[in-house]
Amino acid sequence: MTFKVLYDSQDKDFKKPFGAVRQKEKIEFRIKTNELCDIKLITNSILGFESFHLDYLLKEKNYYNYFIEFDTSKYLGPIYYYFEINHNGKTYYYTNNDDVIGGIGKLDFKEPDFYNSIDKTLERKPELFYQVYIYDIKNKVPEWFKTGITYHIFVDRFNDEYSTLEDVDKDLADVYGGNLKGIIKKLDYLKDLGVDIIYLSPIFEAEGHHKYNIGDYEKISSDFGDMDIFKQLISEIKKRDMYIILDGVFNHSGxxxxxxxxxxxxxxxxxxxxxxxxxxxxxxxxxxxxxxxxxxxxxxxxxxxQENKQLQDYLFDRENSIVKKWLNLGIDGWRLDAADLLSDNYLTSIYKNIKEINPNSIIIGELWNDASTFIRKEEKKIKTYMCGNKIESVTNYPLHGLIINYSKGDFTPKTFCKKIYSLIENFPIEYYYALWNFTGTHDIPRILTILNDDVNVLKIYAVLLMTLPGVPMIYYGDEVGLKGGDDPDNRRPFPWNNMNMDIYNHFKEIIAIRNNFDAFKKGSIHFIEDDNFLIYERKYEDETFYIVLNNTPNKVFNINLISDNIKLKDIQTEQIYDASNNKFKLKKLAYKILKKEKT
Known part of the structure; x- marks a missing residue:
């Protein structure tokens, strides 16, 4: 008889509860085999490697059930794990699958190697290890952030107060003249677009155009304005019921x-x-x-x-620290530059001091990898960013890559679903709904350029961005088709006299849909498996929506979601689909957003 082992990290019959777990909550692990054996749970966490014996529970439907109730009281952050199985004198290892996306794993004779499987330069999840994240979130993420839409302004390239920046013929590494008054002039444009959160690249005194080489945290760069203009910007933002986030560069100075x-x-x-x-x-x-x-x-x-006390006092600890000064002037949060380089103590202190001044402020970390799985190989250190005492949101580069791959047709719908479920499994749900999902940033090529200038693919990207869980962020100009390659080409001035209105109108329509329905901001998500189409449900209270996207050649889709007592309305065309009319044709790179009608 072939020896068989059953385990699925995403099935509550094998691991309960699903996904991340609050500290002190018990985790029930269950694994099944078709023959009697001895099983251990092997873990690695902030406490190092540990081994736990599973108890034999019962035999059920020709499978032997083994069980352990795991106490999480001592843990914070990710616990990486696999199972060691001894059977008939042989040792097996049941590990994560080769894609490292959770769910059903694989049985192997080779023991997984934790640190040697991590890339030498990039921090990522060790291959073949499962993960469960332990958190202790005492403060909910501010509602205004979770339900809002962010607009990322690279200040020097957005707008000046007198003329459009595209009229200035300069090298892209040069200063163009965008400033705070120029932003004030465009607040109504942003409000009309549907944006309610503005995130600014660094505005403090510094040389050059990007200002990440801080000269003086206490002053506004004279290129951008002065303190009076900044206060005017804050006032105008608040008049429009909008919010503002500043870029905090606390890893280095100029x-x-x-x-x-x-x-x-x-x-x-x-x-x-x-x-x-x-x-x-x-x-x-x-x-x-x-x-x-x-x-x-x-x-x-x-x-x-970062461990220097005088530095910490100046930046965030003392009463008139830099972090507190700007919060008291009216900003609503900080985006922490290079957050992966900030120590645990540093981050914890920044978080504590920000929340003391304004508990309703937001702390976002710039991270390029999955924040729930960060490991420093050279330090052999597991990082614990999303536990509840450091940062509340991160730049969601993993989702950026997933949406690009699906939109371009590189992923099948099933592959996309599985990879999204993996992110949902890894993150505390409170933080998953607060992840910063973006069109682009000042560090990577423009989204339209990445998508080979295909406007239809960009529209699919926008639909996914606005209807998946998380906080959408638009990099200035992406909503009007601004192109650009690697830095500095991705920092071209905003094309105020040459806006692609087709792209703009699409963004505005999809943003309005998200803003008008809580299901897209707060709702649960459920993927409906289909070989050809991507279909997912967003549901909140009495609102239910189905998003259907096609990145394949033309096909006719039968709406299997409909029964005799269900009607769906296309919220863009207002067409009704019911049991008598349950077919529609979706062309390649087409989509529908369907709302379940009350009967």
Whole structure:
């Protein structure tokens, strides 16, 4: 007889509850075999590797059931696990599947290797390990953020107060002249689009156009305006019931900052100039003064010593700290640049201080990988970002890649569904609904360029972005078809005189649909498996919607969702589908958003 093992991390018959688990809640693991054996649960977590014996429970339908009730009280963050099975003198390992997406796994003779299976440069989930995330979320994510739509403005390239930036003929690495007054002039444009959250690239004093090389956290860059103009921006945003998030660059400063002052551009005594500088201990000098640790080996971006108490006091701990100052001036949250480089203590303190000033503010981390599975291989350290005391949302690069692959036809509907379920399984649900799902960012090529300038594919991308769980974020200009390759080409000025109105109208319509129905902001999600079409249900209270998308050649689809007492209405065309009219044709790259009608 062939030895068989059954386990499915996404089936409550094998693991209960589904997905992430609140700390101190018990997890019930159950595994089934067709022959008697000995089974251990092998885990790796913030406590290191551990082994737990499963008890034999009962025999049911020719399968032996083994069970363990796992106490999560000591854990936070991801617990990685697999099963070690001894049967007839042989040792087997039941692990995650080769795609590492949870669900049904595989039986193997080879024990999975935790750290050696992680890429040397990118932090990602170790191959073949299952995962369950343990969290202790005491503060709910602010409702205004979870239900809102964000617009990411790269300030220098959006708009100035006098003329459109596209009229300026400059190199893309240069300063174009976008400013805060220009943003004020376009707030009504954003409100009309359906946006209610504005996220700005760094606005503090710094050289160049991007301002990630901070010069002085206490001042607005003169390129963008001054404190009076900033206060006017805050006032105008609040008048429109909108919110604003600033970019917090707390991993490093510029070398020509008042803190480091390499070229003596400030009157202050900088860390580079003297060991007697009050800022000297903020930095990590290797061979003073010219050799020091810096971000991405760029010597104009010296990194901070994050454990330095004086630095922490200045940035976020003391009463008049940088973080608190700008919150008190009226901002609604911080996006933390390079959050993967911020230490646990640093992040915890930032979170604590922000919430003390405004419990209804948001803390977002810039992460390029799945935030629920971050591991530093070189440190052999499991990172615990989404536990409830560090950050509440992250840039959702994994979903960005999934939507691109589906929209371009590289993924089948079933593959897309499985990969989305894996994300849902890994994240605490409170944070999953707050993930920042974006069209693009200032670090990657423009979405239309990625999609080979195919407007129809971009429209499919927009539908998915606005109807899947999470907080949509539009990178300025994506809604009007702005193109661009790698940095700096992805930072072209907004084409105010050459907007693609077809793309704009599509974005505006899909944004309105999301804004008008809570099912898309708060509703549960359920995928209906189909070989040809992507179909999912969003449901909240008495609202039920079905989103149907086609990235395949033309086919006629029979709406199997309909029975005698169900009617569906296309909310864009208002056409009704019922038992007598249950077919429609979806062309390639077409979609329908159907609302279940009350009968």
């Amino acid at each position: 070398s020509n900052s008042k803190y480091f002052n390499k070229d003596a551009k400030y009157d202050s005594l900088g860390a580079y100039q003297s060991k007697d500088s009050k800022y000297y201990s903020w930095y990590k000098f290797i061979d003073y003064p010219d050799k020091y640790e810096c971000w991405d080996n760029i010597d104009t971006l010296p990194e901070y010593d």
